Amino acid sequence: MRLRRKLHGLILEPLAGASARDYFVLFHIEPEFQIDMAALERAYHTLLSQFHPDRFAGKPQVEQRVAAQLCADINSGFRVLSSEVLRAEYLLKRAGVDLAQAEKEGVGAAFLMTQIALRERLESADSAHPSERDALSVEIRDRYNASRDAFASAAEDERFKEAACYWQEMCYLSKLRDATRVRAA
Amino acid sequence: MAGDVLFVQAAGRDTRPGSLTMVLLQISEPGEPTASHHSRQIALGIDLGTTNSLVAHFDGTETQVLKDDAGRAALPSVVYFGSDDTKIGYAAEPFSVTEPANTVASAKRLLGRAREEFADDPYLTLTQGGALAFSTAAGDKTPVEVSSTILSALKCRAEQHLSGNIAGAVITVPAYFDDAQRQATRQAAELSGIRVLRLLNEPTAAAVAYGLDADAEEASILAVYDLGGGTFDISILRMREGLFEVLATGGDSALGGDDFDRAITDFWLAELGLTQPSAIQRRVLLGLARSAKETLSAQQEVTMDCRALDIDCAELSLSREVLEGLVGSLIDRTLQACDVALLDAEVDSVDRVVLVGGATRMPRVRAAVTECFGREPLCRLDPDQVVAMGAARQADVLVGNRGEGEALLLDVIPLSLGLETYGGLVEKIIERNSTIPVARAQEFTTARDGQTGLVVHVLQGERERVEDCRSLARFELTGIPPMVAGAARIEVTFRVDADGILEVTAVEQLTGARSEVIVKPAFGLDETQITEMLKASYEFAAEDMTARQLAEARVEGEALLAGLQSAMSQDGDLLVVDEAQHLKEGMQALEGILAADDPQAIREMTEQVGRVSEDFAARRMDRSIQSALKGVSLTSLDADQTEERSDS
Numbered sequence: 001m002r003l004r005r006k007l008h009g010l011i012l013e014p015l016a017g018a019s020a021r022d023y024f025v026l027f028h029i030e031p032e033f034q035i036d037m038a039a040l041e042r043a044y045h046t047l048l049s050q051f052h053p054d055r056f057a058g059k060p061q062v063e064q065r066v067a068a069q070l071c072a073d074i075n076s077g078f079r080v081l082s083s084e085v086l087r088a089e090y091l092l093k094r095a096g097v098d099l100a101q102a103e104k105e106g107v108g109a110a111f112l113m114t115q116i117a118l119r120e121r122l123e124s125a126d127s128a129h130p131s132e133r134d135a136l137s138v139e140i141r142d143r144y145n146a147s148r149d150a151f152a153s154a155a156e157d158e159r160f161k162e163a164a165c166y167w168q169e170m171c172y173l174s175k176l177r178d179a180t181r182v183r184a185a
Numbered sequence: 186m187a188g189d190v191l192f193v194q195a196a197g198r199d200t201r202p203g204s205l206t207m208v209l210l211q212i213s214e215p216g217e218p219t220a221s222h223h224s225r226q227i228a229l230g231i232d233l234g235t236t237n238s239l240v241a242h243f244d245g246t247e248t249q250v251l252k253d254d255a256g257r258a259a260l261p262s263v264v265y266f267g268s269d270d271t272k273i274g275y276a277a278e279p280f281s282v283t284e285p286a287n288t289v290a291s292a293k294r295l296l297g298r299a300r301e302e303f304a305d306d307p308y309l310t311l312t313q314g315g316a317l318a319f320s321t322a323a324g325d326k327t328p329v330e331v332s333s334t335i336l337s338a339l340k341c342r343a344e345q346h347l348s349g350n351i352a353g354a355v356i357t358v359p360a361y362f363d364d365a366q367r368q369a370t371r372q373a374a375e376l377s378g379i380r381v382l383r384l385l386n387e388p389t390a391a392a393v394a395y396g397l398d399a400d401a402e403e404a405s406i407l408a409v410y411d412l413g414g415g416t417f418d419i420s421i422l423r424m425r426e427g428l429f430e431v432l433a434t435g436g437d438s439a440l441g442g443d444d445f446d447r448a449i450t451d452f453w454l455a456e457l458g459l460t461q462p463s464a465i466q467r468r469v470l471l472g473l474a475r476s477a478k479e480t481l482s483a484q485q486e487v488t489m490d491c492r493a494l495d496i497d498c499a500e501l502s503l504s505r506e507v508l509e510g511l512v513g514s515l516i517d518r519t520l521q522a523c524d525v526a527l528l529d530a531e532v533d534s535v536d537r538v539v540l541v542g543g544a545t546r547m548p549r550v551r552a553a554v555t556e557c558f559g560r561e562p563l564c565r566l567d568p569d570q571v572v573a574m575g576a577a578r579q580a581d582v583l584v585g586n587r588g589e590g591e592a593l594l595l596d597v598i599p600l601s602l603g604l605e606t607y608g609g610l611v612e613k614i615i616e617r618n619s620t621i622p623v624a625r626a627q628e629f630t631t632a633r634d635g636q637t638g639l640v641v642h643v644l645q646g647e648r649e650r651v652e653d654c655r656s657l658a659r660f661e662l663t664g665i666p667p668m669v670a671g672a673a674r675i676e677v678t679f680r681v682d683a684d685g686i687l688e689v690t691a692v693e694q695l696t697g698a699r700s701e702v703i704v705k706p707a708f709g710l711d712e713t714q715i716t717e718m719l720k721a722s723y724e725f726a727a728e729d730m731t732a733r734q735l736a737e738a739r740v741e742g743e744a745l746l747a748g749l750q751s752a753m754s755q756d757g758d759l760l761v762v763d764e765a766q767h768l769k770e771g772m773q774a775l776e777g778i779l780a781a782d783d784p785q786a787i788r789e790m791t792e793q794v795g796r797v798s799e800d801f802a803a804r805r806m807d808r809s810i811q812s813a814l815k816g817v818s819l820t821s822l823d824a825d826q827t828e829e830r831s832d833s
Contacts, residue, residue: 048428054582067806181528
C-alpha cells in the first residue's frame with residue numbers, strides 16, 4: 001500500500017516545476033537512456049557555476065529571480081537525469097507514454113509474486129545469517145540490473161509500452177535495493 | 186468550505202510531448218559581461234552562536250576575526266536587560282549569577298521555537314502577540330530581540346574597526362535549523378540594521394574557510410564535524426574545480442558542549458548530595474563544569490574552587506577519565522549521525538575532516554572522530570573561529586568584490602518539506618539534501634463532491650505522520666468551482682531560495698484560483714512588529730530610516746536601468762514586437778521617478794519594470810546557456826574520440 005502511494009508520487013511529479021524545459025537539451029546531451037555521466041556532471045557544474053543566483057549579486061532583482069528559477073530547473077534536471085529510475089521515467093514521458101495507464105496495467109503477475117517474496121525475505125533478513133543477507137542484496141541488485149538493461153534496449157528500439165513495464169520493475173526493485181542498503185548500515 | 190481539509194492526490198497528469206520539442210536556439214558569441222568597477226564593499230561574516238558570537242572580515246588578502254578593546258575575539262551570547270541599562274557579552278556574564286531572570290544566555294536555542302517546547306522554563310513568558318519571550322526588568326524580550334541585540338554589538342564592533350559603509354553580512358546558522366529558525370535569524374539581523382547577504386550553514390562556512398585556501402584538487406570529499414555549544418552538525422561536502430557541493434547534512438539540534446557541562450554538573454550534584462540546588466547553585470556549578478571540561482583537554486586532573494556554592498565543601502575535583510565516562514554516550518550519538526550522513530552522501534570514505542566548535546578540543550572527541558573517519562582531523566584554524574572566517578570569505582564574494590571563477594557554494598536543504606494529505610499523512614514534495622535553489626510541484630485534487638476550498642498545511646521533517654513533523658504554515662485555497670470529488674486539479678509548488686527559505690503556491694488549474702504564502706516563523710515577529718521596532722529603535726531615527734530606504738530603492742532602480750540598457754544593446758535581437766517599446770516607456774517612467782524622494786514609488790516602479798523585462802531576461806539567459814555549454818560539449822566530444830581511438 002505504501003509502496004503504491006510512493007510509486008504514484010513519482011508518476012505525478014510534473015516535469016520541471018512550472019516550466020517545461022527539456023533536460024536533455026538543457027544539459028546538451030543526447031536523449032537516450034545510456035548517458036555519459038561525466039559529461040552530465042560537467043555540464044551541470046558549468047551551468048551552475050554560471051547561473052547560480054550568487055553570480056548575480058548586485059545585479060537587478062529581475063535577473064536574480066530568473067537565475068533562481070533557471071537554477072531550480074538545472075537542479076531538478078540533474079536530479080532526474082542522474083538517477084536511472086527517474087531518467088527512465090522522464091524518457092517515457094518525453095515519448096508521450098501514458099504512465100498512469102501503464103501503471104493501471106501494472107507489471108506481470110510473475111514479477112509481482114517474485115517481488116513480494118523478495119520483500120518478505122528482506123523483512124526476515126535482520127535475524128538471518130550475514131552471508132544470507134549479502135546473497136539477498138546481490139540477488140536484488142542483479143534483478144534490478146536485468147530490468148534496467150531490458151528497459152534500455154526496449155527504449156532504444158522505441159518499444160515504449162514494453163519499456164514502461166520494465167520501468168515499473170525498476171521502481172519496485174530500486175526501493176528494495178535501497179532498503180538493503182539502509183539495513184546494511 | 187474551510188472545514189474540508191481533506192484532499193487526495195489526483196490521477197496522473199497528462200504530459201504530452203508537445204512542450205518538449207527540441208528547440209535549436211541560436212548560438213551567439215559569449216556575451217562579454219560588463220563588469221562594473223566599483224570600490225571595495227565592506228562585507229562581514231557573522232557567527233551567531235549559542236554560547237559565543239564572532240564577527241570577521243575579509244580584506245582582500247586575509248581574513249580577520251575582529252576583536253574587542255580587550256583583544257578578545259568571542260562575544261559571549263549573553264545579554265543583561267536591567268531596568269536602566271543593557272549589557273552584552275562579558276559585561277553581562279556576571280549578572281547571570283546575581284540577576285538570572287534579567288540575564289539571557291543561549292537565546293539561539295529558542296529562536297523560532299514554540300512555547301510548548303520550553304514549558305518548564307521559569308523565566309519564559311509569552312508576549313501579547315503570542316511570541317515566546319523572556320520576562321526581564323526591561324520588559325519582555327523575544328529570542329529575536331535578544332539575538333538582534335547581540336548582532337548590533339557585533340556590527341558596532343565592525344564599524345569601529347573598519348572605515349566605510351557595511352554593505353551586508355553573511356550570517357551562519359546550524360545546518361539543522363528549520364525554516365522558522367532561519368526566518369527568525371533573518372528578522373534578528375533586520376532588526377539590528379544588517380542587510381543579510383546570505384544565511385549560510387555553519388559547517389559549509391567552515392569548509393569554505395579551509396577549502397578556499399586549499400589547492401584545487403580533483404574531487405575531494407570533506408567531512409565537517411561541528412560540535413558547538415548547543416547543536417551538533419555533520420556535513421559531507423565535495424569540492425571540485427571551484428565548486429563546493431554539500432552532499433548531505435545531519436546532526437542533532439539538541440546536543441552540544443552544554444550537554445557535557447550539564448552531565449558534569451549532574452555528576453557533581455550527585456557527589457555533593459545536593460538534591461534540590463537553587464538556580465544560583467546550578468549556574469555556579471555549570472560555570473565550574475565548563476572550565477573543568479576545558480582544563481581537562483590539556484591535563485588529566487583538575488580541582489575547582491567551589492566556595493561560591495555556599496555549602497560545606499570548598500573543592501570539587503574531576504579527572505579526564507571520569508569526564509570521558511560521563512560524555513561517552515553523547516559522543517556516540519554524534520558518531521551515529523556521522524554514519525547516517527555518510528550513507529546519505531553515498532560516499533565510502535572522506536579525504537579530509539574539519540573540526541568546528543570548542544567541544545572538539547576534547548581529546549576524547551578527536552580520538553572518536555579519527556576512528557570514525559579513519560583519518561586525523563584538520564585543526565589548523567581555530568575551531569571557534571573557523572565558521573566566522575568562512576562566512577567572511579563568502580560575504581566578500583556575495584557583495585561582488587570578486588568576479589567570476591570564484592568558488593561557488595551549492596548548499597542543500599537539511600530537512601524534507603511536504604504537505605498534509607488524506608489521513609494525516611505527510612507527502613514529501615522536496616526531499617532532504619536537495620540542492621538549492623529548488624522548485625518542485627505536485628498535483629492534488631479534492632476529496633469530496635462540491636468541495637470549493639482546501640487547506641494547504643506545510644510541514645517539515647522526515648516522519649510519515651503530521652504530528653511527528655514540524656508545522657510551518659497553513660493557508661487556504663478558495664474559489665474552486667464545485668465539481669465531483671477528484672475532478673479538480675490543484676498544483677502545489679514549493680520553491681526554496683538560496684537561503685533555504687520556502688515559498689509555497691497553490692493554483693487550481695481550471696479556474697486559475699491562486700493562493701500563496703512565504704513561510705514565516707509562527708513564533709517570531711510579523712512584518713509590522715519589525716517595522717514598529719525599527720522605528721522605535723534609538724539607532725534609527727525616523728529621518729535616517731527614510732533616507733536609508735530611499736538610498737536602497739535608488740540603488741536597485743539604477744541597477745535595473747543600467748542592466749536593461751546594456752541588455753538591450755547586446756541582445757536587442759531577442760526583443761519581440763512591442764516589447765522594446767514597452768520597456769523603453771517603463772524605463773523612462775522609472776528614470777523620472779528616481780529623481781523624486783519617494784522610496785515606495787521607486788520600489789513599485791522598479792518592480793513593475795522588472796516584471797515587464799522578465800521574459801526578456803529569461804531569453805537572454807537561455808542564449809547564454811548555449812554558449813556556456815559550447816566549450817564543454819566540445820571537450821567531452823574530444824575525450825570520447827580519444828577513448829575510441831585508444832580502444833581500437
